Amino acid sequence: MDENKFGQLKKYLTNHVAVDDESFSVFCSKFKFRTFRRNEIVLKAGEICSYMYFVKSGCLRVFMLDAEGKESTRFLVFENKFGTAFPSFTLQEPSLASIQSLETSEVLYISYRDFQQLSDHFPGWEKVYRINLEKDYIESIKRIESLITVDAKDRYKLLLLNNQTLIKRLPSKIVADYLGISQETLSRLKSKK
Amino acid sequence: MDENKFGQLKKYLTNHVAVDDESFSVFCSKFKFRTFRRNEIVLKAGEICSYMYFVKSGCLRVFMLDAEGKESTRFLVFENKFGTAFPSFTLQEPSLASIQSLETSEVLYISYRDFQQLSDHFPGWEKVYRINLEKDYIESIKRIESLITVDAKDRYKLLLLNNQTLIKRLPSKIVADYLGISQETLSRLKSKK
Numbered sequence: 001m002d003e004n005k006f007g008q009l010k011k012y013l014t015n016h017v018a019v020d021d022e023s024f025s026v027f028c029s030k031f032k033f034r035t036f037r038r039n040e041i042v043l044k045a046g047e048i049c050s051y052m053y054f055v056k057s058g059c060l061r062v063f064m065l066d067a068e069g070k071e072s073t074r075f076l077v078f079e080n081k082f083g084t085a086f087p088s089f090t091l092q093e094p095s096l097a098s099i100q101s102l103e104t105s106e107v108l109y110i111s112y113r114d115f116q117q118l119s120d121h122f123p124g125w126e127k128v129y130r131i132n133l134e135k136d137y138i139e140s141i142k143r144i145e146s147l148i149t150v151d152a153k154d155r156y157k158l159l160l161l162n163n164q165t166l167i168k169r170l171p172s173k174i175v176a177d178y179l180g181i182s183q184e185t186l187s188r189l190k191s192k193k
Numbered sequence: 194m195d196e197n198k199f200g201q202l203k204k205y206l207t208n209h210v211a212v213d214d215e216s217f218s219v220f221c222s223k224f225k226f227r228t229f230r231r232n233e234i235v236l237k238a239g240e241i242c243s244y245m246y247f248v249k250s251g252c253l254r255v256f257m258l259d260a261e262g263k264e265s266t267r268f269l270v271f272e273n274k275f276g277t278a279f280p281s282f283t284l285q286e287p288s289l290a291s292i293q294s295l296e297t298s299e300v301l302y303i304s305y306r307d308f309q310q311l312s313d314h315f316p317g318w319e320k321v322y323r324i325n326l327e328k329d330y331i332e333s334i335k336r337i338e339s340l341i342t343v344d345a346k347d348r349y350k351l352l353l354l355n356n357q358t359l360i361k362r363l364p365s366k367i368v369a370d371y372l373g374i375s376q377e378t379l380s381r382l383k384s385k386k
Contacts, residue, residue, distance in 0.1 A: 016346075064338055064341065066341070072341040074337055074338065074341065086330065086331065086334055087331045087335065090327055090331060091331070096199055096338055097338070102311070117304055126319045126320060126323060126374060127319060129323065130319060130322065130323045130326065133323065133326050133327065133330060134326065136281065137326060137329060137330040137333060138279065138280045138283060138284070138329060139281055140330060140333040140334055140337060141267070141280055141333055142280065143337055144267055144333060144336055144337055144340065145257055145267065145289055145290070147337065147340045147341065148257065148259070148265040148267065148340065148373060
């Protein structure tokens with residue numbers, strides 16, 4: 001077992017369940033490692049997303065194009081989190097969204113088929129996955145709430161409160177896009193705070 | 194075991210896992226039954242949501258008020274589905290959303306504490322819950338996608354495609370509100386199709 005390669009994944013699991021070395025070893029054998037370059041496209045819209053990614057370092061961005069070709073960031077996956085084009089991966093249907101590596105990103109990735117069988121090899125997985133699914137679902141609900149009820153200024157304040165890292169670490173273009181506002185509005189809000 | 198009372202819940206489970214009568218009986222003992230009147234408020238924003246609801250008949254609406262007091266429908270729960278103010282229930286924190294019964298609704302409901310322990314009594318529950326969580330999460334992602342990329346006309350078309358029941362069964366006001374468009378725009382779209 002390569003601690004350096006799988007140490008973060010182990011921590012992800014032990015946050016919620018006990019991990020014995022033998023089943024963890026089988027668990028890890030289902031994952032492969034790779035590095036994406038900065039701005040590399042991981043998945044193009046229209047393709048079926050075959051992999052779930054665990055980000056060891058860097059950041060993946062799930063984004064969509066609207067009818068005018070404008071990009072909208074739907075979801076950001078930072079280190080020590082799982083992420084994918086979720087509907088496409090889970091339903092194995094063509095993805096409406098694309099995935100891009102925003103920074104140089106090191107990931108562990110697992111195929112759809114192996115992912116479906118993870119809980120056979122590692123009984124605690126069902127619980128860990130469910131808990132993190134709840135978190136992602138709540139994040140998406142909060143996103144909907146802010147999109148349908150909150151104006152640009154309050155959306156920025158909410159983001160400052162809930163996710164400072166995102167604002168500090170990512171280019172203004174991406175932050176503006178995530179908030180659904182123009183870069184000019186974002187600069188104005190930043191200078192006002 | 195009252196088949197009439199718990200038959201739908203049993204079907205919900207047997208869609209995904211095998212159900213033995215003994216553990217199902219313990220499972221059911223955690224639920225209570227009640228009826229909500231048409232338009233009755235089930236949860237007020239600001240309260241902590243204490244219950245998860247399984248709708249036997251009728252429809253629950255999860256909605257929010259924006260700064261101007263305008264209602265926005267976030268989520269609709271029809272029969273044979275579980276629903277709640279999910280972030281509030283799961284995190285046991287005050288809810289941003291309210292819940293209203295749109296029709297006369299018969300529900301089974303379970304407390305937060307009992308819900309957390311369901312998989313101790315009924316081992317298949319973790320899987321059933323996870324599968325339905327995936328569905329709800331995907332629905333919320335599709336909602337975000339339509340809110341950030343799609344215009345009113347296309348949103349209505351998408352809804353026609355994915356959820357005709359909703360359009361047929363609910364008042365225009367609620368449908369318009371769910372789509373984030375005015376009732377006038379909705380009438381225009383309806384007459385054009």
